[in-house]
Amino acid sequence: MTEASRPVRVRFAPSPTGMFHVGGARSALYNWATARQQGGTFVLRIEDTDAARNKPEWTEGIISALAAIGIHGGDRAFEGPYFQSANAPLHRAAAEKLHTAGRAYYCDCTREQLTTRTGSQQLGYDGFCRDRALGFEEGRALRFRTPDEGATVVVDLIRGEPAFPNSAIEDFVIARGDGSPVFLLANVVDDIDQGITEVIRGEEHLSNTPKQQLLWQALGATPPVWAHLPVIVNEKRQKLSKRRDKVALEDYLAEGYLPEALVNYLMLLGWGVKDDVEIRPYAELEQLFKVEDVNAASAFFDVAKLRSFNGEYIRALTVDQFTAACAPWLAAPRAPWQPEAFDPTVFAVLAPLAQSRIALLGEITEQVDFAFLDTPVRDEASWAKAMKDPVGATALLRSVRERLAGAIWEADALKAELEAVGAEHGLKLGRAQAPVRVAVTGRTVGLPLFESMEVLGRERTLTRLDAAVERLA
Template sequence: MRLVRRPRRCLPRGGRRVPDLLDRPQGDPQGSRPGLDGGRLPLPRPAHVAPERGHQRPHGPGRVARQRHGPEGGGRRGHRHAGPRGQPSARPRAVGCRPRSPRHHGGGHVAPRRRRLTHLRALAATLRPVTHRVRFAPSPTGYLHVGSARTALFNWLHARSTGGTFVLRIEDTDAERNRPELTEALLAELEWLGLDWDEAPYYQSEHRDRHREVVEDLLARGLAYLCDADDEEVDGTTLSDGLAARFRMPEGRTVVFDDVVRGEVSFDTSDLEDFVIWRSNGSPMFLLANAVDDADMGITHAIRGEDLLSGVPKVLLLLDAMGAPHPTYAHLPLLVNESRQKLSKRRDDVAVGDFRERGYLPEAMVNYLALLGWGPPDDVEVRPVSEIVDLFRIEDVNKAAAFFDLRKLEHVNATHLRGLAKPDFIERAGPWLAEAPWAPERFDADVFDRMVDLVQEKLRTLGDVVRFVDFLFLDDPVDDPESWQKVMVDGPVAAEMLDGAAGALADCPWEVEAVKEAVFTVGEGLGLKLGKAQAPVRVAVTGRTVGPPLFETMAECMERSEVLRRIDVARARL
């Protein structure tokens, strides 16, 4: 079957050619496709093309009327686009058409070329702008990887920024590797990220009969063949247990397509093998199911990872064999680690669920993932998701590999954390506080409320909350051997500093500046600057060398007696 690509004539600017009118096999009846019995079946109208108002010659609204001027009907003819109730309406400007000649053809005759223009303009007037339809199609064989999450996000961003439709399709045709709990986890992570879908979720396994129908049609038309376990071709066209089916690769062809990210890409079919489209166990292969489902669901844009680029020519050949339109492809750059190696589930920290459990905010995760291959035109990287939607264009994605930088992710997350309103921060910290090591009755909500003002600016993740406040709700501070060794054993004059601080803090006003001045004065007498002077007091009171502001914590969130008790315990240990 030879496809004839007809010239594009007079379609509205930004419009889409109607495949069953302009791109059908030579000699085929308009709007039909090969049937399973060799006859013709009507082509399904893609979901993304608006239905026409009948196929009869246009009349009424949208009709191009020809009128004569003057009582004798002579002179120059005028044309207008009749709108509702006979009022003029705007007509889409045609692309590639020269202005109409005012020359009179005489006798009311309309030249053949003008008749074609009139018909195509009327047809174009019945079409509405194409709605972009994208899909995220994960396989439930593992947890959601940051690379897959980035793919889902870019599809979602494209749909939201263009007013399109985001479809979720679970590609679960590999029954041996699929696990239902992984499907549930995958859906939960997408919901956590806020990537809501418009249609869904579809399960590819539910369309197996449709996949089988297409394979049987390809076999019947000689475009595919059966093969046995030794990959030897077997006579016949009927699918049966133990036999697989391969697509017959055409010879001497070059498959060319324009990728939004990578530009023009071409493959020579002589470099491609006859590929399996149906397994011997009675299930479709990924490429076949992917092509059929994309066509049936009217997917207009396939936005996915660069690792799937090599499969595109095979999918396009399948779509051609089915008489289906090609989607627009955009292959996103690979994600790499600090060694510039492709991210690996076995080697790298890549599971979205792990970041969620460690206390990363979903909006921060989305913000950072959006920067992996794309950048805002104003170079402001940390921003709300709504602004990213407004700025995102799939055409701005670059093809260079993107470095998944954990430190930058922490920075983005910390910035979003600092931007949370205090009630929102306290609510989000709740799950981590509920699993903290202190007894529930020792937790003081008022004290924690005051501590939020001191620690929110310092946190990198919500998972850090407990470490910054646990000493307030435990009987004794956490024993951190590394901190004790560094400050109390290896540090200078720790015992003298604790002795002096205990005496100074026993009598000073219990206010932030007074507490700070008391510790500073003791340290100054020992030849220590404030940073060195406060270190033994910090370890004695909190158990760690790093934590919230020390003097504000002691004066505003702790009783003087408790501070002095802890200093005495630490001094006795020395």
């Protein structure tokens, strides 16, 4: 089988050491799109050899996060998960093969000795043990013997063909003093064993690529085609960091970002469609995606733009879909009301009003809580803003209460009554609404006031107006 006819096999190889990073999610999506578009295979490999940091729950988190963005074992393109730790015998065998072939040698140099010889802590290894013919002994590292001349050229679909002078690549360690292979070797051995043809990963791995390519060749295998994705940065153009930025995919899902919106946005972090239509279903993005069209420049993770995307996706839902999507936020422990206070029929009336106003599903509770709480929330900032003239607000609320006691309880009629009261007090509707809205809902912003009052009902609305007057007094 020729190289050109080899079936495409890509891999996503995260370490289970924390929450699922949005950068990892983008890499996974680009690999997934490449595999599915070309009828190939997406291999999930869990690189779990760091026993001190790995936790089973992180592995489960990776699998569930991938499933949330549409990458799962139910698809024909999916293969795995495989665990790197299970391949330890192959890793050791590869290290021994390289040593036997003279492509690697044992080294007993310490960092202190190297610093003494070179006069610097910054210089790489000087090749001191290359010709000492040391055998394996506890504490001796195994180093790969890099070529002295020429350059290692990496064929990268995004970055062209960068060349790395071999003289600048030190004889790097491939197995530790206890005989256990390091990441560089284990990664290459796993890729060879699993038939990986394209490696699509983050830019931070580019510096390791010439070393890995040399290992592929030394082990008698044809290196894959490489593609190093641009780094993702925040608004200050700093690389996204879990210590500084919100980077966990799980956190965005928990706030109420729809998986479809996240997938759409992440696909466009570094790549774009030529017709500039950004909001489109994944199936279309998958067909249009080409890794060679990814921009090499850093990609800005614009949370405001992601939020806008999510709002568009929310508004595109049917009311029934929107109601179902909101369900986790309408029940304990997220909902601020008692379970028995929630009325699905009331929410069904409010849902279309809220759907056009929220950008995150998590915002739904603040939009509708007035209808399910015994008393409205006490948002002090809203109260201070709406009731800054206590005497005027008291007079207005008393007049409104008097008019509404006998009003037709429909939104249009309620609006007309408040307009009339406002005119009596020399206020336009917008100014007259503010104290009433805060008295009834607890906040200065929210769903349309008169539809909210209609749903709340006459008795509860009047009770809240009375309570506000009493508080003002």
